[in-house]
Structures are given as structure tokens and as C-alpha cells.
Amino acid sequence: DTGVSQDPRHKITKRGQNVTFRCDPISEHNRLYWYRQTLGQGPEFLTYFQNEAQLEKSRLLSDRFSAERPKGSFSTLEIQRTEQGDSAMYLCASSFTGDPHNEQFFGPGTRLTVL
Amino acid sequence: AQKVTQAQTEISVVEKEDVTLDCVYETRDTTYYLFWYKQPPSGELVFLIRRNSFDEQNEISGRYSWNFQKSTSSFNFTITASQVVDSAVYFCALSSMNRDDKIIFGKGTRLHILP
Numbered sequence: 001d002t003g004v005s006q007d008p009r010h011k012i013t014k015r016g017q018n019v020t021f022r023c024d025p026i027s028e029h030n031r032l033y034w035y036r037q038t039l040g041q042g043p044e045f046l047t048y049f050q051n052e053a054q055l056e057k058s059r060l061l062s063d064r065f066s067a068e069r070p071k072g073s074f075s076t077l078e079i080q081r082t083e084q085g086d087s088a089m090y091l092c093a094s095s096f097t098g099d100p101h102n103e104q105f106f107g108p109g110t111r112l113t114v115l
Numbered sequence: 116a117q118k119v120t121q122a123q124t125e126i127s128v129v130e131k132e133d134v135t136l137d138c139v140y141e142t143r144d145t146t147y148y149l150f151w152y153k154q155p156p157s158g159e160l161v162f163l164i165r166r167n168s169f170d171e172q173n174e175i176s177g178r179y180s181w182n183f184q185k186s187t188s189s190f191n192f193t194i195t196a197s198q199v200v201d202s203a204v205y206f207c208a209l210s211s212m213n214r215d216d217k218i219i220f221g222k223g224t225r226l227h228i229l230p
Contacts, residue, residue, distance in 0.1 A: 031216070033217070033218075035218075040222075040223075041222055041223070042119075042206050042208070042220030042221050042222050042223050043160070043206075043218070043220050044220070045217045045218070045219070048215065048217065055215065056215060056217070089158060091160065093218075095216065101148075101165065101167075102212065102216045103162075103165065104210075104216065104218060105162075106159070106160045106162075108158070108159050109158055109159065109160075111158065
């Protein structure tokens with residue numbers, strides 16, 4: 001296993017379109033986190049899963065955003081009716097609760113541009 | 116609430132100079148972790164260090180060193196003999212087990228190393 005992967009790496013879309021991103025965590029990692037990073041800012045927490053259960057959602061996650069992790073492995077983040085303000089880097093991270101340090105490993109991110 | 120403040124938005128130094136990046140954090144948790152990440156122009160987050168709240172020993176790794184002081188809630192990062200390849204955005208961050216290890220990032224410091 002080579003680490004957390006995200007697909008696509010870049011996405012350009014027109015305002016109003018729906019987009020979906022995928023994150024494949026490190027195998028056996030039971031926690032998966034989504035963060036968003038806008039230009040000039042640090043990453044901000046969006047939501048996280050423990051196995052298939054979505055345990056917390058940030059207030060940043062509007063109704064247009066939905067995340068799933070159906071089998072407790074990969075996760076998808078969908079944005080409906082995209083807006084220009086959704087343009088950002090979307091980062092995924094995974095961790096294993098059996099690790100005493102609970103270290104999060106980050107993926108390379110998906111950079112979204114909404115025109 | 117948890118918060119990480121990186122007061123320096125942007126720093127420029129000439130190659131081979133030493134540079135210190137400041138980080139001040141706020142948390143009411145007694146057990147927490149502090150991090151530093153590097154984000155080069157490619158956009159990936161590169162993990163540099165994690166420190167737990169019970170370990171105030173300073174750490175040195177090559178040209179990098181970290182000074183953790185609980186008394187002032189600071190976790191500063193020094194690069195000695197800077198190199199052009201050190202140019203990047205550096206993020207200080209905080210997490211705690213009580214909050215499901217969500218990572219709270221500062222806004223980052225953009226470091227320019229001039230040849």
C-alpha cells in the first residue's frame with residue numbers, strides 16, 4: 001500500500017454542475033477525514049468517518065455537500081450545484097485508531113476549480 | 116475552543132540565513148498533539164513533526180529544530196542555514212483525542228528563501 005490516494009487530482013467544472021471526488025485510504029485505516037483548503041488558508045475540517053459511520057460534520061459542510069463511505073473503505077465527497085466559492089483543494093486523510101499516536105496520513109488532494 | 120495562530124503571514128530570507136516560524140496555540144485539553152507540515156508549490160502536505168503535550172523536550176532533525184514551550188503555548192520551528200528548497204508554506208497544527216483527532220491548522224506562513 002503506497003498511501004492515501006485521491007481521484008481526480010484536478011477538476012474544472014462550470015458553476016451549477018455536480019462533482020464527485022474519491023478517496024482511497026490506507027488499507028486497515030478505520031478513520032477517514034475530509035478537509036478543505038481555500039487559497040491562502042490552512043486546511044479546515046469538513047467531516048470524518050469511523051468505518052462506514054459518519055460521526056461528525058462541520059458547519060462548513062452545507063446541504064450541497066454529501067460524503068459517504070459505504071463499505072468502510074473508500075469514501076466519496078459529492079458537491080451538488082457547485083458555486084465559485086467551492087473552488088478549493090479537497091484533502092483526504094486516514095488513520096487507525098489502534099495506533100496510539102493516531103497519526104493521520106494525507107492524500108495529495110483534489111484541486112477543484114469552479115468557473 | 117481550539118485555535119492555532121501563525122502571526123507571520125510571509126517571510127523572506129536570504130539563503131543560508133536561519134529563520135524561525137512562530138506558532139501559538141490555544142486548547143483546554145490536557146492531552147493534545149502539535150504538528151508542523153510543509154506544503155510546497157505542488158500542494159501536497161508533507162508531515163514534518165508531531166509532538167505530544169507531555170513531551171516538552173526540544174527536537175532537532177538535521178537543519179530543522181522545534182521549540183515547544185507549554186508555559187507560553189508556543190511551538191516554534193527553526194530552519195538553520197536555509198536553502199532555496201525550503202521555500203514553501205508551513206502550517207502549524209493541533210489535535211486532541213477528546214475531539215476525535217480532528218486537526219486544526221493555522222493559516223500558514225509562506226517562506227521565501229532567496230538565492
